[in-house]
Amino acid sequence: MSALSSIRPAIRPAAARRAAKAELLPKLRVPIARSVVDCAVYVDGKRLPGHWSHEAALAEVRRRGEGFVWIGLHRPDAEQITGIADVFDLHELAVEDAVQAHQRPKLERYDDTLFMVLKPVCYVGHAQPTTANEIVKTGELMVFVGTDFVITVRHGEHSSLSDVRRRLEADREQLALGPAAVLHAVADHVVDKYLDVTEAIEDDIDEMEREVFTPRSVMDAEQIYVMKREVLELRRAVAPLAGPLRKLTEGYSSLVPHEVRSYFRDVDDHLSTVTERVAGFNELLSSLVDxxxxxxxMRQNNDMRRITSYAAIITVPTMIAGIYGMNFDFMPELHWEYGYPAVLLVIATICVTLFRVFRRNQWL
Structure with missing residues (x-):
């Protein structure tokens, strides 16, 4: 049982939860900076200068009455994330999910906070798809969205959001839309990675397909099963995300304004493309296995034909030699001067005839 689970109170009103957390705060206060990748305050789409702690950043936003805080966390433990959850009043169930990091993509609403789970993926480079053991690597990314804050929690080394943050900071108009714009940018980044990965996998499957249908090539079905396993792992990351994105486009929460919903529709369209590609990969790989x-x-049948043909040819000299090796005194041509070369000639004639017959029938 996690440390957070052992202290989790029963579900009760937000005011009571805050009071209970205040009592636990002295025991749970641990160094949080180790897990904080970045903490910034944004007002009117512009990042305020300076370095902020999470308490100071939230206090500044609420003092101004505008803007929001964006905190990025990387693999926080239960105590570290609880220190932030106390300040931002995050629901304990969502906090526990963020620590455990073994969730399916989903979207949940807790009081005045949205909690979304995504599974970013990356493509593992390799020399040949026919020799690779791992092609897709997955991570986990959680996003808490409130009225004046957004908290991203990521697990895995390949799920960095630094590029997303830089791109948003360069687009003040988009960033001015608030925390929902950050949620969209994160979801868009994850789904764009899905598109990149599916394109790379498509190239690998094309290479496998060429190998399978090349004459006299040897392709192991086990390697196709490895690719199929990786595609299924990608599908587990992609398929469950359709429901959460659909909710965000349909006004699931007032935290996502109308201006941002249209952007989520574009992400949903891209996800539909990815879903169709993954389904196509699965069917194509099944066909390649067949x-x-x-x-x-067919190759085994050809081998059996070839073995049978040679066995039939070898049977002729074996049979004749066996007959003349019985050592009877009275046998045809036993004392004939040309008996030995005549028998060899008969054996050679029969063997050559059988060879030509099998070759004409494509058994050899």
């Missing part, structure tokens, strides 16, 4: 098994069966 093709490899059929090719293997």
């Amino acid at each position: 093709a490899v098994l059929a090719k293997t069966t």
